[in-house]
Amino acid sequence: MSVERADAARNRQLLLNTVREMITETGVEQVTMDGLAERAGLGKGTVFRRFRSRAGIFHALLDDDERAFRERVLHGPPPLGPGALPAARLVAYGRARIRFLLERHAIARAALDHNQSMLAGESILSQIHLRMLLGHAGVDAPDVDSLALQLTGALEGPILLYLPMSPRADNDRHIARLADSWQILIECLCQPTPEREAEADRKG
Missing domain, CATH: 1.10.357 (Tetracycline Repressor; domain 2)
Structure with missing residues (x-):
């Protein structure tokens, strides 16, 4: 369980860092769930489970x-x-x-x-x-x-x-x-x- 929690925390921080980069480069309007998953190198399901929308x-x-x-x-x-x-x-x-x-x-x-x-x-x-x-x-x-x-x-x-x-x-x-x-x-x-x-x- 502790390994899973550590992985989840790392994924969350990776996603947040990636979102910040995307906003800096292209603005809030261009950020999408699919685009975030692709940019972060994570599965779309991971992004949807983490953020829901x-x-x-x-x-x-x-x-x-x-x-x-x-x-x-x-x-x-x-x-x-x-x-x-x-x-x-x-x-x-x-x-x-x-x-x-x-x-x-x-x-x-x-x-x-x-x-x-x-x-x-x-x-x-x-x-x-x-x-x-x-x-x-x-x-x-x-x-x-x-x-x-x-x-x-x-x-x-x-x-x-x-x-x-x-x-x-x-x-x-x-x-x-x-x-x-x-x-x-x-x-x-x-x-x-x-x-x-x-x-x-x-x-x-």
């Missing part, structure tokens, strides 16, 4: 990238990772998340099948993370849970997934503008109020 290829690719992103959030250097003030982490998370998704815009859209409206799993994780940071930042809101949900909507699909994207140079400017807007929003939310400053003085 064309959308499954991109979902697996995105999931692989998501694991690396979560590692940066949980254990990476601040301000995205632990060790920075909550407001700074909120800004960093939003900026990083916007760039992450828009740099993978075509992959994220291709990962959706006809039964999905968005990739919900990472949205839930974003909501939990934002809720935690909002609480630590002492944001003055009557319903912080709802605020975290609305902020999550600004970072995850479907809004970002269906933005029109242009050539890469324009995309970089587009990403920067959205990230700057996120930062302005967070800085307004976390701006000290007289009550918060008084509480800080009492604790100090």
Whole structure:
């Protein structure tokens, strides 16, 4: 059993590496199940068992990238990772998340099948993370849970997934503008109020 698991892991990594190469060379639109099998030197049945559908290829690719992103959030250097003030982490998370998704815009859209409206799993994780940071930042809101949900909507699909994207140079400017807007929003939310400053003085 352990040999089979090792073989399966090697095949999975081979397929993911091959997909990345194909996307770099010809773009997301040209990737097919048959083409991936041929390029990787594996049987078509292996590819279909691994991914089940064309959308499954991109979902697996995105999931692989998501694991690396979560590692940066949980254990990476601040301000995205632990060790920075909550407001700074909120800004960093939003900026990083916007760039992450828009740099993978075509992959994220291709990962959706006809039964999905968005990739919900990472949205839930974003909501939990934002809720935690909002609480630590002492944001003055009557319903912080709802605020975290609305902020999550600004970072995850479907809004970002269906933005029109242009050539890469324009995309970089587009990403920067959205990230700057996120930062302005967070800085307004976390701006000290007289009550918060008084509480800080009492604790100090």
